[in-house]
């Protein structure tokens with residue numbers, strides 16, 4: 435059935451006043467704090483009628499002056515300098531963790547114990563053991579939980595999942611994914627920011643970029659059963675951000691991996707921040723018995739498809755589908771076809787789904803990533819590091 439495009443469904447019947455409100459407490463006000471906040475602000479009018487209206491209750495950071503300014507700028511009612519105190523605020527039902535990776539476990543576990551629903555940025559944790567403690571805490575508390583694997587919420591990716599689910603590609607043979615960035619990481623004088631500090635980040639390009647393509651591997655193809663991998667740190671020492679001396683870089687600047695899936699498919703994964711010229715180059719190709727699909731994040735409104743049996747043979751080849759019709763995932767909320775959306779809108783979809791699950795007691799899985807998915811991605815990351823260290827193929831085992 436053809437759904438209306440955004441053009442004809444821009445207004446809905448429900449008045450905002452009739453909708454439930456969900457109070458949000460945000461940790462962090464930099465990159466992800468900003469991305470999530472912008473999404474919360476877009477939901478009430480763009481996802482109209484929204485499942486709930488997010489109420490920006492409080493934001494937390496360590497620097498009192500800076501967090502007060504962030505609250506003013508983004509429109510939060512209160513600012514806190516200690517997440518423990520923020521979690522005592524009864525106006526908050528949803529805790530949003532946009533802090534660095536070492537500030538994921540403790541606040542999320544405390545939030546679960548306080549009965550808050552949780553969205554936590556990826557990677558869920560620095561290690562699988564840490565992620566498992568977080569999973570146990572949310573399951574014990576019975577709260578809704580989501581890991582911000584936002585690329586599941588790109589309409590083209592969700593469309594790819596639906597095609598695979600309904601068997602359009604037949605048996606899957608290959609999953610091939612790269613996530614390449616250039617950053618300024620390649621410069622020797624770049625300080626050892628938190629992403630380069632293993633004690634804070636857990637790993638390097640693996641947890642930062644690799645976790646996304648590992649999650650998409652599981653989302654699109656299925657469970658990974660074994661991995662072989664190699665990691666490399668190209669610049670092993672960097673100036674400390676505080677400006678006194680240098681510190682070791684122990685996380686991976688790059689990793690490459692071969693993987694096996696439960697369903698018999700094989701895959702390759704690669705991520706680096708040292709790919710000069712590559713800005714946000716996440717490219718995924720899946721080859722199946724009946725066809726192939728290919729996705730490029732820098733052209734995120736498109737999906738390339740190829741059908742093995744397409745006629746006439748003379749014009750067969752990959753073609754670009756613009757995933758912007760009203761019948762494509764999430765599109766009924768946006769614009770007329772061809773009026774494209776961007777990276778930030780993945781968070782609008784992700785948080786709308788979570789709010790819906792909270793107020794209607796829905797399931798975050800399978801289309802959203804839960805802490806179970808975050809834990810499973812962390813198990814694969816740990817196995818990749820183990821394989822690189824031992825120079826052997828490693829079986830992936832979930833507890």
Ligand SMILES: NC(=O)c1ccc[n+]([C@@H]2O[C@H](COP(=O)([O-])OP(=O)(O)OC[C@H]3O[C@@H](n4cnc5c(N)ncnc54)[C@H](O)[C@@H]3O)[C@@H](O)[C@H]2O)c1
Nearest residue numbers: 462463464465466467494495496532533534535555556557
């Ligand atoms: N989903 C994505 O596409 C995506 C993209 C970038 C980052 N991330 C993830 O988001 C998380 C945050 O990354 P970022 O790029 O926003 O980092 P960032 O450095 O830009 O921001 C981190 C924020 O956390 C705050 N913070 C740090 N320690 C704190 C503490 N103890 N208490 C309160 N606040 C604290 C900092 O002040 C800052 O506001 C990371 O886990 C990262 O991997 C996800």
